[in-house]
Amino acid sequence: MSGLSQVIFSIRKPTLVLSVVAGGVILTSCASVPSAESTNQALPKAQINNQLADTAARSALTEVSETTSTTAQAAQLTRSPQQLIKKALITLIVDSVDKSIDAVSQIISQQQGDLIKLEEQQPKNESARHTATIQLRIPQNLLEPTLEKLTKLGSVQSRNITAVDVGDQIVDIQARLSNLRITESNLQKIMDRAGSVRDVLSVAKELSNVRQSIEQIDAQLKNLQNQVAYSTITLNIEAAVSGNAPQRTFGSQMQSAWNNSTHSLAEFTFGLVKMGIWLAVYSPYLLILAAASYGLTRWRRNNAQRSVSIPESGHSDRLD
Incomplete structure (x- = not known):
């Protein structure tokens, strides 16, 4: 708003200056006229000069008031x-x-x-x-x-x-x-x-x-x-x-038990399947361990049978 008022005042300013200058020129020209008249005529001339000065001042004040009014109107128009x-x-x-x-x-x-x-x-x-x-x-x-x-x-x-x-x-x-x-x-x-x-x-x-x-x-x-x-x-x-949870009905309790049991069965079955997958993956190592255990067991049995058969043969020779 202040920018708009400055623009309007800048437009009106030359007119105001011209009015003041015009008043000054009139006063100067009137003051420079030779006073050839009598003393009774000098007083009306002074009054005329004062009236001219007052007219110029009123004109300047009128232009200033018009500028202020225009600025206020522009401010009202541009106010969003x-x-x-x-x-x-x-x-x-x-x-x-x-x-x-x-x-x-x-x-x-x-x-x-x-x-x-x-x-x-x-x-x-x-x-x-x-x-x-x-x-x-x-x-x-x-x-x-x-x-x-x-x-x-x-x-x-x-x-x-x-x-x-x-x-x-x-x-x-x-x-x-x-x-x-x-x-x-x-x-x-x-x-x-x-x-x-x-x-x-x-x-x-x-x-x-x-x-x-x-x-x-x-x-x-x-x-x-x-x-x-x-x-x-x-x-x-x-x-x-709610503050107090309602009591569950028998049907809802049975439904909950069925859901829990089926869920547990599914988890157990899934666990067995996972264990079978792990055994299948590690089956070669398990077969090797089983073969080694079987071979070790047979070797121990053979040694035990041999140790038993040797004493029995020696006892039969002494009897003969």
């Missing part, structure tokens, strides 16, 4: 509406987290939004809760309808909405960007008129710095405008857990 960055945080207690995640995906698709993040934590034991955190972006004009649909998925535990006005920041960035682009155009003109290589290189360096600043500020502006256009919703979902 509120640019709000909105964020919402909701915590819901639901019956089924899986069904709620599917419902949220459908709502995102209907509201033309985007899924940013999904974190799901399965319960590790019976007392733990099944939880999930979903972060999504929704067009700002569809924020309220989206929140209404999300709150219908379960019981609202907490709800928080924040809004930050970045309108002044956006206007400031736009003004800086406009000034930098004007500087870029002027540097380009100077570069086209530069004669020596040294001047060309110097202007090219400055032009590169200005363009780099333009890119950075333009990225900041687009980021702010994107945050204004799309609101962020963080949804925490928790499964409902």
Whole structure:
């Protein structure tokens, strides 16, 4: 806004200066006229000169007031509406987290939004809760309808909405960007008129710095405008857990026992199959060990039989 007022004042300034100069010239010319008249006529001339000076001053003040009024009107015209960055945080207690995640995906698709993040934590034991955190972006004009649909998925535990006005920041960035682009155009003109290589290189360096600043500020502006256009919703979902767990029925207990037994049988069978695979792989070594053990056993038996037969033969010879 201050830049616009300076521009308008710079346009009105020559007119103001001319008015003041004109008043001074009139006063000088009137003062330089020879006083040939009587003393009674000198007083009206002085009054006329004072009236001329007052007229010039009023004209200058009128132009200043017109400049101020024009500046205020231009400021009102260029004042942008509120640019709000909105964020919402909701915590819901639901019956089924899986069904709620599917419902949220459908709502995102209907509201033309985007899924940013999904974190799901399965319960590790019976007392733990099944939880999930979903972060999504929704067009700002569809924020309220989206929140209404999300709150219908379960019981609202907490709800928080924040809004930050970045309108002044956006206007400031736009003004800086406009000034930098004007500087870029002027540097380009100077570069086209530069004669020596040294001047060309110097202007090219400055032009590169200005363009780099333009890119950075333009990225900041687009980021702010994107945050204004799309609101962020963080949804925490928790499964409902009752204080006292209900008693299991006989049928559920039998079903659980059957499932556990079949699971145990499957694990036992799988273990036998694994053991058979290991034995098949190491069967050559097992055969070698079995052959060596059998040979050692036969050798010991043969030695034992020989030791028994030798004493018996010697005893029969003595009898003869």
